[in-house]
Amino acid sequence: MKTLLTAAVLATVTAGCAGTAQMTNNMASQPPQITDHRGDDDLLTAGLGLKGLQSPVAPAFANPEQPTAVELRRRAIWANWRGIADLAPGGGYGERYGSTAAVAGREYSGVATLPGGVSSHRVVAQIPDGFDGNKRCLLVAPSSGSRGVYGAISVAGAWGLPKGCAVVYTDKGTGTDFVDVDTGEGTDLAGQRAIGHSRVFIPKVSAQKTPQAHEVAFKHAHSQVNPEADWGRHVVQAAQFGLDALSQAFPGNGQFNWDNTRVIAVGISNGGGAVLRAAEEQGAHFAAIVAGEPQIHVNGFGGKALYDYGLDAMTFMPCAQLALPDGALPEPPALAAAKPLMGLWCQRLKMAGRLDGADVPAMAKQAHEIMRASGWSDGALAAGYASTGFDLWRSVLVAYASAYAQAPVGAHPCGYRYQAESADKQARAATLAERAAWWSDSSGIPPGNAVSLKHDNPDIYAQLQCLTELRKDPVVAESIAATTASMPAHKDTPILILHGKDDGLVPIQYSSIPYVAMLREGGHNAVSFIAEDKAQHFDAFLGFPAYRQRWRPLLPELYRGLDRMWSHIAEGGPMP
Template identity: 50%
Template sequence: MFSAPRQTEHRGEHDDLLSAGLGLDGLRAALPPAFADPAHPTAAELRRRALWANWRGIADLAVGGGYGEVYGSVQRVEGREYSAYATVPGAHQPHRVLAQVPDAFDAGKRCLVVAASSGSRGIYGAIAVAGAWGLPKGCAVAYTDKGAGTDYFDLDAGLGVRADGTIGQPEDGDLAFVPSAAERAAAGGIAFKHAHSRDNPEADWGRHVRQAAQFGLSALDRAFPQQAPFTWANTRVIAVGISNGGGAVLRAAELDGEPWLDAVVAGEPNVYVDGARPLYDYTTEAALLMPCALQHKPLAAMPAAPAGAAADAYCAYAAANGWLGEGMAEASNEARAEAAYRRLRDNGWSDAALRAGALSVSFDLWRAVAATYASAYGRYAPAAKRAGKGPDQPWLPFAYAAADAAAQPPTARPAAANERAAWWADASGIPPGAGVQLFAPPAGDPAQALAPLAGLRALWTGQGGDGDAAAGLAAAHRRVREGIAATRASAPRKGVPVVVVHGLDDGLIPPAFSSEPYVAMARRAGAQVRYWQVRNVQHFDAFLGLPALAARYQPLLPYVYAALDRVEAHLADGAPLPADATIDTGLRAAGQPLQAPQLAIPR
């Protein structure tokens, strides 16, 4: 199951498990930790920088935001890390697993926290969720990147990421992600595991989590041989994750076989159940309609502007394609915006989710997510070389390559050595970002520019094209739909307590499409599920460093930590599980620090 094992020590003044010695002040630094040689950073330098990037990508570390003072911890925790690749049977590519074992591991309670990275992040993508809670308590923590992560592969140079994060060749034998020889010969630009593994990793998220937990037990055996074996029967295992990581731990809770999991806490989970809307459906809808709908006056107060093509171009395109109803082709932009808003509301979006969804519009996140997931669900290879004209898949017309971020329009070019060297530490797992751009075919007008988004939507609806194009769409539609169907969740095993925590203002994974139908399904099956719904909380804690957002929203992480506390007390002392709650938070005045009473955490 496991290969390429590594063990490293993290002690002393300038290193530890939680922050690589940076501490809260170092994590707050505006610039990442530097590499002595930017083209050839050491494994230790890459790890430190990856921890810096992943803390900042998940938690609100801004002064006054409350982290480390009102909630959370970045205290020094010394210990060892064990890492390896794990492979799900039948998969083309492995996923990374990592176990952090503190020197102060509490042998009396034998606790293992297992977590999956949020989003498509690398192996440290849950450090602020699981590590920050479990390591200071003397628990070991095991992680998985769940088949995604930042192990990018430069198809032009034939270089990828080794087990220690440095750059190497396929011949080295320990790369985390290697496209096949045929794919490397046919494709150009950059491939990344979530989109191009050909495995549809989301279908195996639960198995990834269980394998990470198994690796965690084996790491404890190695760390404390006198107390081995560590088993499901004598070690308490709690799974936790947020966003995609939250969906992954819920999928782990449903697995058959030997009982292994004692409890689950899932924050803002991306989870799909029968009868609900999957992520790909509402993402592709939002990509096309939300930039227009956000111009509707009741929503216009959100301090974020649509990115890319002007909002009126989205409105015109939607009207021309009949998505806004009859008579909209000649209507005013104001009327089109209202029609787009009504369409989204009718399809389940709340005003709170639409306002927060403006963040995803501003950061071009809907397009990035839709393109990545379409490739993953369809198990597509990287884009074939066509003299810069884009990939061969007409319904997936996107390619990835290095580009200068400041260039307008961005132009694809070969990646430089210093860029490749930083991908593992700096990237989020879904381009654009870290110097990698997402490219669509060149467009001469707004309609051409938006057509690729319509192509992504057509992969869900199956509507579009004619003749041979219609036949090709039908095949691609079936392929993507089959991939989505493979991600459908089932109820957790009976006897496994589950706490779901979700912000009611979430604009990326609205609870109406995810947590709400999951909780209802699980309860119909007799599962032991509790549900906290938190007002004034959206999806991205890390954005709360922006003053306008800090005055509007509260962070999610305090509620995830509190739910973990309550689950731990239930398992250890028989305390009751938390009751369902709709939590009415307070808000900060502009420029004022977060105060504990404003969180209104249930007691």
């Protein structure tokens, strides 16, 4: 792999981190880092192929304390494929649908900063050697969840690169640029450990921070700019970055722009919400937008913000799930260990006056009625067992609370912190090997990868009460309001939305259904909406037999949707 890293690139990164300069999309004056990916280090799988991606063992680092840029990229691609797609043998990936074909080409990497210089995000454009100059197609793909910049590679790269399209990714201001507060060490553009202004992310540390806490900072929680409010703008800026990369890669083909290049925005989950928000931007002319299970918030039409339905789920879902029929809840996590804890949670809700049943079954029935009355289906409650069992709701709400409150490190409004811990749950310094792997291995929100979510009060209900009360804080309320979607800027932009009816993390009734209702009432008729039977949120969980028996993957439907959308915009076919 050949790397061309100029002083101008470092200036771009520094400006993006420090928040002192506006991003320019003129790549001639601020060129990105360019790397070649061929042979055993291709664009789509970093040379791993389907077999390597299916391996449960991560690609090794020759020196775990000093992995190379090539090793980090390969491991990040492995982790992001496995975090999104169902790659388990028998699931059909690479056989009945999807592609892991080796695709040779170049990557253009950089850090973009929105006008005003406050919200930075990683961008990576993948330009295949087999780019089809007749198609002139570019997919722009924001990461799902809070994943790093390769978080949508199995969504957009797997469809677009083998077809001769270029793909540009953005972490949309979240991602895995963790910073060890003890040492001030973060990550550089290649994902390697770095200090000073070569770091992609430089957090502000509160004077309230406890030195012995050994805290860890990450962009989604600690950027102090509520990145979710800018996700649509991040997508548009990433698309422009991709167009500029194409212009540089193929100077003989003329300037690539919105008018002569088909730009398709595609994403799932938070990435799906981000591409729908991108449609609001006046200067962007997307050929099409495809959103899977989008986390999107609209006012009215039954819409509800993530923070609000997340609070409901953290409160009542663990108890309500006990009222589902035997066999309804999938494993993992193990039911034998979880059910007693779920019963204790029912009793804690009764102590707090939230339930009044005579025994746990009666409390569970009451909690179930509350969840059903608010719109949750039994299928979504069953699929949501993963979020309950893995304590996902608390993890999500704590990170979003920090982002909405725009809190610096060490000053979470509800007293949480992120830190490395010893086996006896004591704070400790993160090791070199742990810090070296954060960028490649993390999903973007702890706990995980040797970073724990910590609170001094072990009473989870007391923690929940603080998160609930925080919703009334003016800064938090304003931040949540800033995530509200509005109508697309162009009424003729074709939009396809796919969502599983049993989604237990981003319920369809709070997100896609209200969004589509808003579009149709507003006169945007170029929209197709497909509510998928027997589909939930996490394709990657379908490798577990109990999940595969109940649900089918959404990703092949997304690929088919992209096929049909391409036929519509390029060949005059009908809307999907």
